[in-house]
Amino acid sequence: MNFTEKYGKELRDFTERLLTFETTSGNEKEAQEWLSDRLNELGFEVYTWTADADKLAESPTFPNAEAIDVDERPSVAGVLEFGDPEAGPTIILNGHIDVVPVEESAWETDPFEPTWDDDSLTARGAVDMKSNLAACIFAAKYTHEVENDLDGRVVVESVVGEEEGGIGAVAAALSNPYPFKRDAAIITEPTELDVVTAVEGSVMMNLEIEGRSAHAATRWEGESVLPHFERIRTAFRELEADRNKRVTHSLYESFPISWPVNFGAVNAGSWASSVPAHLSSEIRIGVAPGETNDEVETEFRDKLNTVVTKSDWLSEHLPTFERRAIQFEPAEIDADERIVTALQTAMRNRGLNDTEPRGATYGADSRHYIAVGIPTVLFGAGSIKQAHFPNETIEWPDVLTATGVLADATVEFLSADGDES
Template identity: 60%
Template sequence: MPEFSEYDEELRTFVESLIEFDTTGGGELAAQEWLRERFEAFGFETYEWAADAEALAVHPEFPDDPAEIQVEDRPSVAGAVEFGDPDAGPTVVLNGHVDVVPADETLWETDPFDPVWGEEDGEETLTARGAADMKAGLSACVFAARLLMDAAEAGEASGLDGRVVVESVVGEEEGGVGAATAALDNPYPFDRDAALVAEPTGLTPVVATEGSVMKRLHVDGRSAHAARRWNGESVLPHFERIRRAFERLEAERAERVRHPLYERFDSPWPVNVGVVRAGSWPSSVPASLDADVRIGVAPGETLEEVEAEYDERLAEVVADSEWLSAHPPTFERTAIQFTPGETDPDAAVVGALREAMAAAGVEGEPVGETYGADSRHYIHAGIPTVLFGPGDIDEAHFPNESIAWPEVSTAGGVVADAARRLLS
């Protein structure tokens, strides 16, 4: 079989072209049209599907109002390669999302959508929005399928039966618009047996992802002139008592809710107050506050039971406060919810990946991660799924997002070998 490194120059050009598409804010269409054209040029059988806002609105992780789910001009696309007797072997999905989070150009040293090559610690790097999360990983999957297809056509990959499908999905950062749709309604005329999502895991197999409940806290106080602030009731001390109570519950849950794949984290199920809006004028006592809160949910837990714990803790704080008892806060779900997802470490896709890693000299035991990913949608659809890809999650969503290029090449070779083992 050819070496993955033989595709290096073509892969570089492919990644650069994909990065140059600004795929923020639902703007994936041009990139997806380009990808579909590339799939067709490579000889892949192509597929395309669109999300249905009405269908997603009844999904427990999405808003109930279809108008809040952006689906127009957001196709997901895929390219499939068949080997031997395709129905006699498994179908392996190699998945990546094409959307990226916004980039504040004032915080970047370069244009976020102009890929820049450099060097760090003796390794070649690529800097751009989406370099790590996750256009390089998605591109590596494309060329992993190319490698296997070229090897089969050259007679160098005999004994393979099944399919490899490369997916480019939309809206992962918004809860998985494309992947959830594919999980709810299979877009292919064949079943899917395993999936690999090329998120930036640092070449480590991730078999469990955390869930999260997103809620908005609203607290009311009483306004007054700042010169007579004692005549008012500031919301800030009340909010601070609630925030500290949530942090204490986070610590309690870290001790009580245990999972063998999360032992390396001191706070495996973190609570985070990401946005706070309070007050209306510097000379007025702040009389209202809204805070957006993300609550971590362990694999094996449900969103509802963890949500109930935090609701109960809030009720305890309210009961201890005369003001809050008379003016009870609200704490309602908002935005997108993420359920946990977990694949058995002994699943065939994990075993094939670990064998391919070992053959390439890549070390790493299966772990769990504190973030959510599209893998959960496939897991809930009964498709064993593992995360594995180049890049560091610490680079994701950050200014000057970078990836070490040797990791991209290594990941592509490992993914190709893992797929080959599953199809053997």
């Protein structure tokens, strides 16, 4: 009996139920308790952990412990052991349970009521990443039932707070919640069934500019912040263009902008009849694998200083340029790591012949595991183009393919010639 015959309907039902939980930031507990019960019913040994804010603050991701919400936010894992678990390696299959908020007016369906259109499944989290989390669980369960000659362990993790920098994953990386070591991990981001070995970092900054207010009828008496902001924005875009020529990486050559700078939020002024005297902007700055966030921040600070020195007003009213609470560090592993080659073999077994490693322009929890020496790769069904979007949709045949690949990759990694323990 193949996977679809044995677990296809159960995987589908499980995914549908998981998608009904509105697991936005801080609201993951009910879903995690349900998931813990289901893992126990499926025969997993269940572990739970809750992050410690002070411990998280030791990570560069979270420079401000007071800003980290960890209360009532458990991460959950299920462990299955094969043969002599101490004689073989341990592989982690990881997904995050949290989802981004929705603007329901932009949706054609209820975002937390899974909707099918033939093989297309629409719901918040369908792509990012509850379908893939469910795939991890049933890939592990199926492998455990059909493989009798392996040693080692498979761990399925459901972590919280990925969208906030990786709260559950950082806690697991810094303070191993298991009484055994971990040898490698696959994180099931929606990679379109590609293998991703590098993720981009990002420096999250807040820019503040002060002007001088005046009545709109005599606006020449004031000092608008808008021209100053436009000069800074233009200078940052020039640096973006320069960096995209100067900073190169073989896995990022296909992107039109490899290290993008985005002014994601801009707030200025108070009302139409006053000269805008204050501006704040939240800025995301891309960081290439091999760079550090500190190095890139310094480049942009230097560019800002260049703009400031050319302006009498800004020289006397210095803008502030400070990091926001969450940072994303770049990360990369070698293409010849055992977890990568095991995944590539599994992909070919399932008819996915393009197994060339890719780079991703987004951040992921892989960076936390790589930072503590656990080789970690990304692989999953669905496209990042659907993530965070209204009417988020995944194709179910791709989920089944991903489940098969995860099962085969587990077997390949746990096989005798792949023992890294």
